Amino acid sequence: MNDTAVNDAIQKRSPSAKSAASSGAVTIGGTVVKAGTKQQLEIPVARLATQTMLSLPVTVVRGKKDGPSVWLSAAIHGDELNGVEIIRQVLQRVSPKTLRGTLIAVPIVNVFGFIEQSRYLPDRRDLNRSFPGSPRGSLAGRLAHLFITEIVSQSTHGIDLHTASHHRTNLPQIRADLSDRETHRCALAFGAPLTIQASTRDGSLRQAAARRGIPVLLYEAGEALRFDPDAIRIGVDGVLRVLCELGACDRETLAIPEPETQSLEIDKTQWVRASRSGIFRRAVNLGDAVTPKQTLGVIGDAFGDRQAVVKAPQAGIIAGLALNPLVNRGDGIVHIALTTPSG
Numbered sequence: 001m002n003d004t005a006v007n008d009a010i011q012k013r014s015p016s017a018k019s020a021a022s023s024g025a026v027t028i029g030g031t032v033v034k035a036g037t038k039q040q041l042e043i044p045v046a047r048l049a050t051q052t053m054l055s056l057p058v059t060v061v062r063g064k065k066d067g068p069s070v071w072l073s074a075a076i077h078g079d080e081l082n083g084v085e086i087i088r089q090v091l092q093r094v095s096p097k098t099l100r101g102t103l104i105a106v107p108i109v110n111v112f113g114f115i116e117q118s119r120y121l122p123d124r125r126d127l128n129r130s131f132p133g134s135p136r137g138s139l140a141g142r143l144a145h146l147f148i149t150e151i152v153s154q155s156t157h158g159i160d161l162h163t164a165s166h167h168r169t170n171l172p173q174i175r176a177d178l179s180d181r182e183t184h185r186c187a188l189a190f191g192a193p194l195t196i197q198a199s200t201r202d203g204s205l206r207q208a209a210a211r212r213g214i215p216v217l218l219y220e221a222g223e224a225l226r227f228d229p230d231a232i233r234i235g236v237d238g239v240l241r242v243l244c245e246l247g248a249c250d251r252e253t254l255a256i257p258e259p260e261t262q263s264l265e266i267d268k269t270q271w272v273r274a275s276r277s278g279i280f281r282r283a284v285n286l287g288d289a290v291t292p293k294q295t296l297g298v299i300g301d302a303f304g305d306r307q308a309v310v311k312a313p314q315a316g317i318i319a320g321l322a323l324n325p326l327v328n329r330g331d332g333i334v335h336i337a338l339t340t341p342s343g
Contacts, residue, residue, distance in 0.1 A: 026062055026069070026102050028150050036064040036096045043150055045111065045143055054112065056146065059105045061094055067101025068246040071151050072239065074106070074161040076128050076205060078113020078120070079224040083161025086219075086235040093240060093254055101248045104151055110143070117225060119165065129203035132211075144205075152209050157186065157246060158216040159239055160205055163231075164223050167324040171286045171317070172221035172234045173337075176206075178265065183215040189245035190217060190238035191259030193287065194319055194337050196266045217242070223323065266339070269319060271332035274299055276308050280327045284334065288318045296334050299327060315340045 026033045029043035039062075042055035072090065074083025087107040094103055108114045110127050120126055125140035133144025152158065164170040175198035178184045187195045198218070200207035206216045219235055222228030237256055244251045274280065282297040284290060290312040300307035310333065320335030327333055 026060055026104075026154060028058060028060060028104070028154065033060040033062045033102075035062050037062055038096050043146065045146065046139060054115075056106065056111065056143075056150075057108055058151070059091055059107075061091070061096055061099055061103040061105070063096055063099035063101050063248070065100045067099070067248045068156045068243075069102040069104065069154055070243060070246065070248065071104040071106065071155040071158045072161065073109050073147075073151070073158070073205070075108045075114050076110055076160065077126075077162065077165070077224070078108075078110040078116065078118050079166065080119070080161075080163040081225060082163050082222045082228055082231050082235065083219070084108060085227055085232050086161055086239065089232070089236045090239050093236075094243070094249065098249055098253055099243075101246075102154070103243070103248070104154060106147070106151060109147060112139070119224070126203075128205055129201070131203055131205050131208035144208075147205070148208060152205075152212065152214065155209075155214060157182075157242075158205075158209050158214055159190075159242060160216060160218050161235060162218060162220050163226075163228075164220065164320055166224045168320060168322055169223040169228075169286065170220045170320045170335075172219070172231050173319060174238075174263075175218040175220060176216070177210065180210075180215060183217070186215055186217055186242050186245060188263060189241045190219070191241055191263055192219065192221075192234060192238055193261060193263065194266055194317065195263045196269060196319070196337060264317065264337070264339070266317075266319075266337040268338045270313060270316075270336050270338060272296060272310060272313065272334040272336060274327040274329055274331045274333050275310070277328045278306075278308070280310070280322070280325050280333055282321065282325070282334075284318050284321075286318055286321060289316075289339075290318065290336065291315050310334070312336060314338050 041058045084107045130140035130144040133141040173194035174192045178197045209216045221231030278299040294312045296310045298307045316336040316338040319337040322333045
């Protein structure tokens with residue numbers, strides 16, 4: 001495929017999810033996926049300096065009957081891998097025979113970062129700050145535009161899968177605009193240990209989709225460049241619960257278990273930051289409940305002298321942690337989902 005053809009493919013706009021559902025087929029990247037079929041596609045993105053083409057891998061499962069059109073995305077940050085495995089396992093459980101509607105799965109959105117095991121694109125741009133993008137913008141902008149045009153525009157709902165950034169880890173949690181009724185319904189159906197009210201960030205996929213009226217859940221769990229079996233299991237079950245809540249499948253058919261614990265809805269979170277530089281010796285773990293002024297750990301030097309005690313500002317649940325014990329003053333080291341109102 002020559003570069004002109006690549007640009008045409010990137011700029012080509014697909015029909016809406018509504019029109020695709022009514023016609024019994026979905027068209028992505030110029031490929032028609034008929035009702036009752038499953039198809040793997042590759043949408044060209046750009047060439048490497050070696051002239052090797054990199055493409056966006058997409059799997060489309062189209063049910064025989066109409067229903068919601070749900071996208072699943074992972075590795076928007078190229079080093080966040082749990083979502084890649086979640087999507088693989090979900091695709092093993094869902095078939096055109098049992099699905100109503102359409103599932104559009106994109107396990108590796110940032111193909112460039114994935115290859116380099118990096119959060120970012122080659123120009124150090126964060127793809128999740130580049131939406132909705134532009135067909136004539138930076139590489140990040142072009143990839144974001146391609147994803148919006150080919151994937152988001154086809155969808156009625158979305159689930160975006162993430163992990164914590166490098167040297168951090170997150171308790172499995174859903175972040176979403178819980179003030180939106182449909183989003184709230186999907187978030188509760190997912191059943192993650194924490195369901196957190198979170199505003200959208202400028203340039204994020206979630207913001208771009210919300211502006212198009214598409215409810216989106218953001219699942220955060222585990223750490224970068226690692227598979228976390230619990231985070232993956234909770235993610236797979238959560239995605240399948242949402243599909244069933246939307247009427248795309250039946251829970252009895254897929255044998256989806258109930259959540260292990262009731263999801264705790266959180267209005268606010270707070271990072272506890274290092275008051276000094278040194279070595280942080282942590283005294284809490286993910287999921288621990290903490291009380292006001294409880295000791296979270298101490299910061300000291302290599303000999304344990306001149307220690308500074310780190311305490312919880314309020315009651316809450318440990319939602320995220322810094323994994324690197326070497327900290328600088330001001331670093332976020334413990335992320336607490338607050339369970340009591342501030343002030």
